[in-house]
Amino acid sequence: MKRVAYFLFLASSLFLSSLNFMTAQTIKTKIGVISDLHYTHPSLIVEKGAALENYLSNDRKLLVESEAILKETVANLLEENVNIVLIPGDLTKDGEKVSHRGVAHLLKPLREKGIKILVIPGNHDINNPEAVRFHGDSTQQVETISDEEFGEIYTDYGYGNTISRDKHSLSYVSEPVDGLRILCLDACKYDQNTFVSLGDSHDECITGGALKPETVEWLRTEMQVARILGKQVLGMIHHNVIEHFAYQSVFATPYLVDDFTKVQQYFMEYGLNIIFTGHFHSSDIARVSNPYGQSLHEIETGSIVTYPCPYRIIDINGENMAIETKYIEHIDYPLPEGMDFQTYAAQQIERGFNEMLRGFIHEYYPTFHAYVPRWARSFVTIPHAEELTDIVMSHLSPSALNMLLAHYRGNENLLDRTSINKQELLQNLDDLIDDLAEATTGKMSALTKSVVHKLPIIKKVKASAISIWENVATPESVAANEYTGGKSQEQLAINDLKLQLRFSVPSEYESHYTHIHIQSKRQEHYAPQLSENKKN
Incomplete structure (x- = not known):
């Protein structure tokens, strides 16, 4: 009975779509995209002290300044006269209920101007055991929220006016302007977070993401309906679905949605060709395509609380989309005398990077011996x-820091010292290997150096660094490797900050997938085998 009802719905929709095509008007709208707000409500900082300082010294985010930054961002979006604002997740520092309510309040001036605001959760936002307040040298847990409460708090920010809601996640479809639908996808794993206070062995907030099979089926149906009704569709999801540099799935696994290559092909098959993301705090645009000319652009937007504190302005005129990147230049917050905000934000990255590197080495030092081969x-x-x-610090700072800052900014390949910076980092990696070999193996260092330089993991590290500086996900040196997904991954640099794209009513292609196990033990990858039957 349900199947019959579904086909009757499609048939009636097809008739209505014929009327829609006859009366459809060209879409003309302006969208603002802001991501990873990580808003920290002032009440969470009861008293500054060692607890807060330790947290900030190992972090890249401007948390104390987050309220001033969000207020300035809202003011900038009002000046831009946007019609829609998309926020792809991580609205709060760590899912504190008071912070969520604060975000809803601070976004209110946009809503009062008639601007449609659509939000989705990020990995920090729901059921988070790290929701704490800072009180001198200690922290205390504060109330976090459930997925149901997320939808309630953001009723006026997408969840209260949907075309469709997924029953298995916080995913939904919205039509903020006639003819344009936004597919808002929730891939977060908040149901897997653990709490010591609830009897679990440890507190953990899962960083990675995955689309549930039921959600994939739901989004396919929604794309079919949009196609029948002649609607243009944009997507939004927190996690990356395309690698933005070589071997991102090896070195930054939790930043990609699980089975990301399969998800890419699903999106292209269903006709979704532009999706907005966040999560990594960098501004980067990546593209994949299939043999039938279908492509997927992922427009990743950096965090407003991480240098260079960007936001995107998207102008849509019919099937034409113009992407422009802008930055927060001033905030109402006391900065060091004579220092501008962008310099201030960059210094937080520098301090956070060095301390994170030191902290990582000290935290994992007891386990390093286990990675030494038994024979050695x-x-x-x-x-x-x-x-x-x-x-490590003498070799990787500042060359690795320079690469990180460049990646956060985007268009790494267009910087004045790109080639020099790339070669410096590669040389520093070689020197680091040599010095570590001498420090660990003494008289055997010559043999050790030769072996280590040839290790596959070292080659992947270098390929990753090269790809970041060249602003391509698969540099030519690794393009032939099966890991990259073959010809579907683009090998040309894309302008990350200013780009013209075309998008139209989705068309669907039928495809079949063959499971292929790749070297990585941490996740499985899938390669598509597309059929030659095109669906109209």
């Missing part, structure tokens, strides 16, 4: 943590 343990001596830290 008799003559390998790992330096003390401080000595090891000094060796």
Whole structure:
């Protein structure tokens, strides 16, 4: 009976769509995109002290300044006269209920001007055991929210006026202007978070994301309906669905949705060709395509609380889309005398990067010996943590920091010192390997150097660095590797900050997938085999 009803619905929709095509008007609208607000309500900082300082020293985000930044962002969007605002997740520092209510309040001036605001959750936003307040040298847990409460708090920000809601996640479809639908996808794993206070062995907030099979079926139906009704569709999801640099799925696995290559092909098959993301805090645009000319652009927008604090302005005129990137230049917050906001934000990255690197080495130092091959343990001596830290820091800072800042900005390949910076980092990696070999193996260092330089993981690290500086997901040196997904991954640099795209009513292609196990033990990848039957 349900199947019969569904086909009757499609038949009636097809008739209505014929009327829609006859009366449809060209879509003309302006969209603002802001991501990863990480808003921290002032009440969470009861008293500044060691607890807050330790947190900030190992973080890249401007949390204390987050309210001033969000207020300035809202003011900028009002000046831009946008019609729609998209926020692809991580609205709060760590899912505190008071912070969520604060976000809803601070966004209210946009809504009062008639601007349609659509939000989705990020990995920080729901059921988070790290929701705390800072009180001098200690922290105390505060109330977080459930997925149901998320929908209630943001009733006026997408969830109260939907075309369709997915029953298995916080995904929904909205039509903020006639003819344009936004597919808002929730891939977060908040149902897997754990709490010591609830009897779990440890507190954990899952960073990674996955689309549930039921959600994939739901989005396929919604894309079919949009196609029949002649609606143009844009997507929004928190996690990346395309690699933005080589081996991102190896070195930054939680930033990609699970089975990302399969998800890419689903999106292209269903006719979704533009999707907005956040999560990584960088401004980057990546593209994949299939043999039938279908493509998918992922427009990743950096965090407003992480240098360079960007936001996007999207102008849509019919099938033409113009993407422009702008930045927060001023905030109502006391900065050091003579320092502008952009410099201030960059310094937080520098401080956070160095401390994160030091903290990582000290935290995982006890486990390093386990990575030494058994045959080498008799003559390998790992330096003390401080000595090891000094060796790593002397080689990777500032060259790795320069790469990180460039990636956050976007268009790394267009910087004045791109080629020099790339070569410096590669040379520093070689020097680091040599110095570590001498520090750990002494007289055996010559043999050790030769072996380590040829390790596959070292080659992947270098390929990843090259791809970031060249602003391509698959540099030519690794393009032939099966890992990259073959010809579907673009090998040309894309302008990350200013781009013209075309998008239209979705068309659907039928495809079949063959499971292929790739080297990575941490996740499985899928390669598509597309059929030659085109669906109209």
